[in-house]
Amino acid sequence: NYDLATTAFSISMNPNVCPTFTDALFPEIVRRYYARYNKDRLWYTMPFSMGTDTYFCEPMIGVPTNWSFMSAGGGHLHHNSMDTIEKVDPRSLRELSFLHAAYLYYVAGAGAADLPFIVGLTFDRGIGVITAKNREMEEKILGAEDGAALGKALAEGLETIRYYTDLQEAAVGSVGKLVPAGDKAAAGACLTRYRKRTDEFGGLLMRQFRETASAKARAASLKIDMPVTPDGSWEKEAATLVPKRFQPGTLFLEEIPPSEWKEIDSSPHWWSATNWASASYWWVDGRRNLNEIKKLCELEAGKPMENFDLISYYKFLEKYKYVEFVKPSAR
Numbered sequence: 001n002y003d004l005a006t007t008a009f010s011i012s013m014n015p016n017v018c019p020t021f022t023d024a025l026f027p028e029i030v031r032r033y034y035a036r037y038n039k040d041r042l043w044y045t046m047p048f049s050m051g052t053d054t055y056f057c058e059p060m061i062g063v064p065t066n067w068s069f070m071s072a073g074g075g076h077l078h079h080n081s082m083d084t085i086e087k088v089d090p091r092s093l094r095e096l097s098f099l100h101a102a103y104l105y106y107v108a109g110a111g112a113a114d115l116p117f118i119v120g121l122t123f124d125r126g127i128g129v130i131t132a133k134n135r136e137m138e139e140k141i142l143g144a145e146d147g148a149a150l151g152k153a154l155a156e157g158l159e160t161i162r163y164y165t166d167l168q169e170a171a172v173g174s175v176g177k178l179v180p181a182g183d184k185a186a187a188g189a190c191l192t193r194y195r196k197r198t199d200e201f202g203g204l205l206m207r208q209f210r211e212t213a214s215a216k217a218r219a220a221s222l223k224i225d226m227p228v229t230p231d232g233s234w235e236k237e238a239a240t241l242v243p244k245r246f247q248p249g250t251l252f253l254e255e256i257p258p259s260e261w262k263e264i265d266s267s268p269h270w271w272s273a274t275n276w277a278s279a280s281y282w283w284v285d286g287r288r289n290l291n292e293i294k295k296l297c298e299l300e301a302g303k304p305m306e307n308f309d310l311i312s313y314y315k316f317l318e319k320y321k322y323v324e325f326v327k328p329s330a331r
């Protein structure tokens with residue numbers, strides 16, 4: 001029902017494995033459209049979620065994928081015989097078609113002259129993402145009740161702010177894909193400036209974050225006890241295991257009897273940040289070891305990987321020829 005006040009247009013962002021300017025550009029086109037043509041329409045962005053036709057953003061394909069959805073209370077019609085053409089509102093089709101056509105047309109024609117606008121959008125969004133993560137981490141600082149908890153929150157916050165700063169730098173750099181070869185040098189200078197500003201902003205928040213932790217320690221008469229976690233046998237083995245994968249998308253494993261599956265009890269083809277089997281698979285590039293992949297998964301999910309053994313899982317995938325282990329490369 002196009003006219004329901006609760007009908008909303010949502011835009012899926014890309015997963016962290018695909019930092020891209022499109023997460024800033026497509027929402028801006030949608031914002032401008034609704035500001036002009038339908039001011040009362042609800043719309044919002046949401047984190048990436050996967051369907052079986054939305055995984056083109058994964059690195060083996062590498063195409064940014066901002067899929068959209070219009071929630072209109074018709075879920076009871078989905079994928080059954082009641083889903084007939086007379087139930088489709090032409091206004092919804094027109095709106096969806098226009099929004100996607102405008103976005104794709106603009107991206108297809110974009111060049112050096114469009115770079116300042118697009119990089120500016122990407123930079124602004126990146127600053128917002130980093131700021132939001134900083135605020136999220138500060139809540140953990142303020143909630144720490146002893147020196148060990150404060151040290152853990154400080155270490156986690158600094159790592160998280162650095163990680164999201166690097167992601168937003170990469171998103172700014174992705175704008176360079178739009179620039180023709182002859183304009184790469186001039187575009188590179190512009191992108192370098194914005195990347196540097198992103199890095200400087202992340203550094204500023206990291207310094208402020210340290211100050212917040214110090215202020216908390218003084219106010220509560222605590223000594224910051226930074227965590228020390230020496231590598232155990234699992235970490236030492238994981239550092240030697242560098243998987244290389246052969247298939248894009250996610251894995252269904254339908255040709256393997258479920259009785260043979262390791263670490264999973266259902267097919268891992270539905271990606272989510274906390275579905276460790278599918279989330280880790282997209283970070284596999286033949287260069288990262290399992291320690292590094294585990295950390296990237298945890299940073300995106302915002303929680304530790306528990307009750308899931310990456311070593312066991314990837315040895316299982318190796319047995320069935322989904323991956324092979326290669327020698328660690330010098331980097």
